Amino acid sequence: MSDTHLPALLGDRPAEDSWRLLHRAVDLGLDFTSGALRDGLVLRHATVSELIDRFAGPLPQDGGSDGQLLEDLAEIARWSISQADPRYLAFPDTGDSIAALAADIVASFLNQNLIAFDRSAPAASVIEAQLITWLREIVGYPVTPLADYRGLASLGGMWTSGGNMSNHIAIAAALAHTYPEIRTTGLRALPEQPLILLAGGVEHFSYLAAAQALGLGSDGLLWADATADFTSDPDSVARLLASPPPGKRIFMVVGVAGNCRTTGIDDLQALAELSGQHNVWFHVDACHGGSLLFSEKLKVQLAGIEHADSVALDPHKGLFVSYPSSYVLFRDPAALGRFARYPDRADAPDCLDLGLITPFYGSRGFESLKLWALMKHQGTSGIGRLVEDRQATFQAMVDLLERTGCFRMLGTSDFYRCAFVFFPTPVAEVLDQATLPAARHAAVRDLISCYTAAFADRLYRAGTVVFDLFALQDLADRIGLGIGAKYQVMGMCVGHPHIPDHVEHGIEQDITEAARDLTGRMLDDLQALLASADPAAGTSGPDVTGPAGW
Numbered sequence: 001m002s003d004t005h006l007p008a009l010l011g012d013r014p015a016e017d018s019w020r021l022l023h024r025a026v027d028l029g030l031d032f033t034s035g036a037l038r039d040g041l042v043l044r045h046a047t048v049s050e051l052i053d054r055f056a057g058p059l060p061q062d063g064g065s066d067g068q069l070l071e072d073l074a075e076i077a078r079w080s081i082s083q084a085d086p087r088y089l090a091f092p093d094t095g096d097s098i099a100a101l102a103a104d105i106v107a108s109f110l111n112q113n114l115i116a117f118d119r120s121a122p123a124a125s126v127i128e129a130q131l132i133t134w135l136r137e138i139v140g141y142p143v144t145p146l147a148d149y150r151g152l153a154s155l156g157g158m159w160t161s162g163g164n165m166s167n168h169i170a171i172a173a174a175l176a177h178t179y180p181e182i183r184t185t186g187l188r189a190l191p192e193q194p195l196i197l198l199a200g201g202v203e204h205f206s207y208l209a210a211a212q213a214l215g216l217g218s219d220g221l222l223w224a225d226a227t228a229d230f231t232s233d234p235d236s237v238a239r240l241l242a243s244p245p246p247g248k249r250i251f252m253v254v255g256v257a258g259n260c261r262t263t264g265i266d267d268l269q270a271l272a273e274l275s276g277q278h279n280v281w282f283h284v285d286a287c288h289g290g291s292l293l294f295s296e297k298l299k300v301q302l303a304g305i306e307h308a309d310s311v312a313l314d315p316h317k318g319l320f321v322s323y324p325s326s327y328v329l330f331r332d333p334a335a336l337g338r339f340a341r342y343p344d345r346a347d348a349p350d351c352l353d354l355g356l357i358t359p360f361y362g363s364r365g366f367e368s369l370k371l372w373a374l375m376k377h378q379g380t381s382g383i384g385r386l387v388e389d390r391q392a393t394f395q396a397m398v399d400l401l402e403r404t405g406c407f408r409m410l411g412t413s414d415f416y417r418c419a420f421v422f423f424p425t426p427v428a429e430v431l432d433q434a435t436l437p438a439a440r441h442a443a444v445r446d447l448i449s450c451y452t453a454a455f456a457d458r459l460y461r462a463g464t465v466v467f468d469l470f471a472l473q474d475l476a477d478r479i480g481l482g483i484g485a486k487y488q489v490m491g492m493c494v495g496h497p498h499i500p501d502h503v504e505h506g507i508e509q510d511i512t513e514a515a516r517d518l519t520g521r522m523l524d525d526l527q528a529l530l531a532s533a534d535p536a537a538g539t540s541g542p543d544v545t546g547p548a549g550w
């Protein structure tokens with residue numbers, strides 16, 4: 001490639017040069033995916049300061065050549081983590097649907113602005129409306145076929161940049177439905193404090209974030225109990241709905257279709273009935289579990305979702321679509337119409353200006369083309385097969401963890417993710433035989449947390465196997481040291497439907513080696529702790545939580 005300065009804009013360049021640059025960019029992407037740019041590792045680990053040293057530079061005043069640009073991009077890829085690598089087991093976000101990747105490239109060229117139909121996004125608006133209709137059908141909502149399109153107020157869903165935003169919008173819609181007057185008067189004029197009812201311990205942070213951002217405040221969240229399976233306890237929800245705190249009104253119940261820690265799925269049917277009885281908005285957070293809706297076999301786990309007033313889906317988590325890809329859907333399509341800047345335009349049968357009914361967003365790109373392309377390319381049956389294959393692969397990976405004898409699972413798992421601590425058999429045996437006074441429980445919990453974090457970090461830094469690491473209560477008391485306190489736990493999430501045998505063996509080998517090394521030290525520490533006369537003696541690791549989301 002020529003190293004001379006070429007013009008900045010596609011339209012000003014020789015077609016041949018543009019073609020070459022863009023093809024090399026695709027080659028670079030493929031080299032990243034294959035692992036060639038990552039030395040065959042999930043990532044080449046580096047610390048924040050190491051990467052700042054590597055990439056920090058002065059304000060670029062004079063530009064560089066195409067070749068220099070590609071080299072810069074390759075260097076960024078070399079220090080990136082591959083969520084599509086089958087040894088990446090922290091989240092399900094593989095983002096490697098080939099159809100979605102192709103669509104992403106095309107969407108960049110099209111550069112449509114989905115704020116409006118005329119002058120901004122003619123075909124794209126229709127495609128996004130079609131996709132919303134398909135997603136409604138998959139959830140089990142009433143559907144108006146696109147051919148009978150009757151205007152924005154009948155659409156009933158929108159693309160968003162993530163589940164966090166989808167949940168914000170669902171809450172805003174539930175508020176606007178319950179208190180139509182707040183559009184004018186704001187929350188301050190309400191005679192009562194509005195509350196969102198959700199289970200503690202299984203909640204995603206987005207509800208707290210939304211309560212704070214939307215003016216409800218953190219006091220606007222009312223916490224129900226979680227079950228030992230890490231799901232919302234319907235009995236607790238029933239009790240709180242029957243007797244909300246004085247001067248307050250529950251306007252929304254949140255059901256979780258796959259929590260982000262163990263994937264426990266709520267009894268959505270029971271929560272829908274309870275919400276219905278009390279005439280309260282029912283929101284289902286299916287950011288994780290939504291992918292199961294594509295499988296005829298697995299979707300029964302989400303039975304009742306069709307009764308939800310709103311549903312959040314996150315295709316960028318478990319549907320093989322790259323970020324950002326999330327959708328929020330409303331059983332009553334008028335829910336979004338309430339946000340319309342020009343309500344009579346939103347009701348006009350020939351208006352498809354999506355920007356009229358998309359709160360928080362003005363100009364935005366054609367991100368929906370990715371999921372549309374995946375669905376056209378694979379059909380619901382193809383996607384369903386991928387989701388089922390992934391489930392089988394997840395089971396095989398759980399078996400792998402179990403047969404190493406190094407871990408203890410916390411709670412059960414409803415689909416592709418489980419949570420566990422480093423708890424090798426010899427350690428468990430010593431603990432079984434010791435009579436441990438309650439005053440010592442905290443120290444042993446800290447020891448387990450500390451070694452769990454050390455184990456996960458060792459593999460992560462080596463770049464060989466990536467588990468998630470976050471904090472979780474042992475609600476089912478699987479370890480036997482009480483359910484109140486949080487442990488640092490690892491999460492294994494299988495995003496890939498197919499993990500080749502040799503990769504699986506490699507993972508088992510890497511796990512066993514790291515465990516061998518740590519088990520002896522953990523045993524020594526445990527024995528020292530048990531022998532110590534000081535009840536406060538202990539090993540305490542740093543407090544580690546999950547990524548921003550938890």
Ligand SMILES: *Cc1c(COP(=O)(O)O)cnc(C)c1O
Nearest residue numbers: 162163164204206260285287288
């Ligand atoms: C991930 C997640 C979210 C937030 O989604 P983002 O896409 O990260 O914004 C919300 N709820 C649940 C249950 C999730 O797992």
